[in-house]
Amino acid sequence: MSVLRTAVRRSRRTLVGAALAAALVAGTGGWAAGTTQTAVTGPAPGAAAWRADQSLGVRLPDPATTRPADVARFFASLTDAQRHSLAVRHPLTVGNLDGAPVTLRYEANSRAITAERDRQLARATDPAGTPEDHRRARTAADRCTALLTPGRQILAFDPRxxxxxxxxxxxxxxxxxxxxxxxxxxxxxxxxxxxxxxxxxxxxxxxxxxxxxxxxxxxxxxxxxxxxxxxxxxxxxxxxxxxxxxxxxxxxxxxxxxxxxxxxxxxxxxxxxxxxxxxxxxxxxxxxxxxxxxxxxxxxxxxxxxxxxxxxxxxxxxxxxxxxxxxxxxxxxxxxxxxxxxxxxxxxxxxxxxxxxxxxxxxxxxxxxxxxxxxxxxxxxxxxxxxx
Incomplete structure (x- = not known):
């Protein structure tokens, strides 16, 4: 009998779930060509190189685990030249590192966006690419160019x-x-x-x-x-x-x-x-x-x-x-x-x-x-x- 009751409960949950799904579809006019997305998580590209960087003689804060307050204290301990050098070498990491100085993130993201624009421009003329590849690359390059407009302050940028x-x-x-x-x-x-x-x-x-x-x-x-x-x-x-x-x-x-x-x-x-x-x-x-x-x-x-x-x-x-x-x-x-x-x-x-x-x-x-x-x-x- 317990097996039967379990089966009945499961059937009821299935029916209720199906009814709910139908209600959601009806309420929105049907699934509007929605496609399943893969969530981007974790640090931006370049985190491994950042972790391996020993140029300052100290361990750099892990972008995945270090608390923003500790990131802020780390950058406060550096000279302007040291902060700038990190932004030059690791623009994607510094540009997305919560707790890093705001203006330094702007500088780093400008570099990261410029690099991404140049990468997309190269793809747009790559003989190995298809016409569709070239079109998408040009569109991506144009988006980067727009973000580089003088006066824009980009606090984070991740091309993934x-x-x-x-x-x-x-x-x-x-x-x-x-x-x-x-x-x-x-x-x-x-x-x-x-x-x-x-x-x-x-x-x-x-x-x-x-x-x-x-x-x-x-x-x-x-x-x-x-x-x-x-x-x-x-x-x-x-x-x-x-x-x-x-x-x-x-x-x-x-x-x-x-x-x-x-x-x-x-x-x-x-x-x-x-x-x-x-x-x-x-x-x-x-x-x-x-x-x-x-x-x-x-x-x-x-x-x-x-x-x-x-x-x-x-x-x-x-x-x-x-x-x-x-x-x-x-x-x-x-x-x-x-x-x-x-x-x-x-x-x-x-x-x-x-x-x-x-x-x-x-x-x-x-x-x-x-x-x-x-x-x-x-x-x-x-x-x-x-x-x-």
């Missing part, structure tokens, strides 16, 4: 997979108020700052927010980080309905935020869009208290937490969703690995509701002129009484 990048808008070294944008699906090096659907991209969202901050508080020094530092889902396929990629991305977000603390940046407001809110929901409980000031989730399918209390954070938690956002059709359930749980805008979740009446669609929350953009800026500035 679909490419990852983080960019700072403003002066992070002197900022009094900071924010981090965590994007959702379909974001990578190619779409990081695309011109179509601009305010659905990390660069577009960060630029719009920084402009609003400057308008609302011209005397306050601010910086906004557009962070595309994890492998995002492509389309509305199974990756978007599960937490697999978010689980791989959460430690990377934790390291970024811990690194900001290590270099003396003020605790940021972290703004998490769509699937990015799933990443944030998994990352926030891993942070030290005080590592972030505010958590804002918008256009969220759920964050794999039942309530604000499950985040174990002292940060204020805010949630927004506009009435025209299709994400509202997603079933807010989590079962057998599918779905992301409670709607953060549900009063039972416990987040502070933020008005987004003028936002349109799933990617319009930080478009100029919207109440959601003004509200988000007020949160970043700590003007909580101005938030509708």
């Amino acid at each position: 997979g679909r490419g990852q990048v983080a960019e700072v808008h403003g002066d992070l070294t002197t900022a009094q108020r900071t924010a981090v944008i965590v994007p959702g699906s379909d974001i990578d090096l190619a779409s990081f700052d695309r011109t179509t659907d601009r305010y659905g991209t990390p660069a577009g969202m960060a630029g719009s927010l920084r402009t609003q901050l400057a308008a609302d508080a011209p005397g306050t020094r601010t910086a906004v980080i557009a962070w595309a530092g994890y492998t995002t889902p492509v389309g509305l396929g199974p990756d978007a309905a599960t937490g697999r990629l978010a689980e791989a991305g959460a430690p990377r977000l934790v390291r970024l935020l811990t690194g900001l603390t290590a270099v003396g940046a003020p605790a940021p407001a972290v703004l998490c869009h769509s699937y990015g809110s799933v990443v944030c929901g998994l990352a926030v409980p891993q942070l030290d208290r005080g590592a972030l000031a505010d958590l804002v989730v918008f256009g969220s399918p759920g964050i794999r937490r039942d309530s604000v209390a499950d985040l174990h954070t002292t940060a204020r938690v805010w949630a927004a969703r506009d009435a025209s956002d299709w994400i509202g059709n997603i079933p807010n359930v989590e079962l057998l690995g599918l779905g992301h749980g409670t709607d953060p805008t549900d009063p039972a979740f416990g987040a502070r509701r933020v008005s987004a009446e003028r936002a349109e669609g799933h990617t319009g929350y930080l478009a100029p002129g919207t109440d959601s953009l003004r509200n988000f800026a007020a949160i970043v500035l700590g003007r909580y009484g101005d938030v509708r």
Whole structure:
């Protein structure tokens, strides 16, 4: 009889799981050509050479295991010449090393992006390549060239997979108020700052927010980080309905935020869009208290937490969703690995509701002129009484 009961329970779970999958598909209009992605994890290429480097007569901090605070202390012990030499020899490692000086990371990433551009240009004319290989290489080289535009401040760059990048808008070294944008699906090096659907991209969202901050508080020094530092889902396929990629991305977000603390940046407001809110929901409980000031989730399918209390954070938690956002059709359930749980805008979740009446669609929350953009800026500035 126990074997029979076990079989019945398994059958019920299978049926419920199938029903949930069908509901998710129906709620999103069907799997939208989603393809399974391989998550990029671990340090950027070049870590082995970095670990083997004995040029300074000391062991260099392991990029995979050394805490950002210890990385910061290590770089503080070096001369300017020593720091510069490490950035020259190991640009990908230094450029992605949370806890390293911010301006040194900009320098290192400029070198890393230049090297990647040159590599792609060589591939674009390689006789052994196909016309499609050449086209892709030229596109990749063009993306690198765009990142090298004078004035851009690239905080992280990793060419593996679909490419990852983080960019700072403003002066992070002197900022009094900071924010981090965590994007959702379909974001990578190619779409990081695309011109179509601009305010659905990390660069577009960060630029719009920084402009609003400057308008609302011209005397306050601010910086906004557009962070595309994890492998995002492509389309509305199974990756978007599960937490697999978010689980791989959460430690990377934790390291970024811990690194900001290590270099003396003020605790940021972290703004998490769509699937990015799933990443944030998994990352926030891993942070030290005080590592972030505010958590804002918008256009969220759920964050794999039942309530604000499950985040174990002292940060204020805010949630927004506009009435025209299709994400509202997603079933807010989590079962057998599918779905992301409670709607953060549900009063039972416990987040502070933020008005987004003028936002349109799933990617319009930080478009100029919207109440959601003004509200988000007020949160970043700590003007909580101005938030509708």
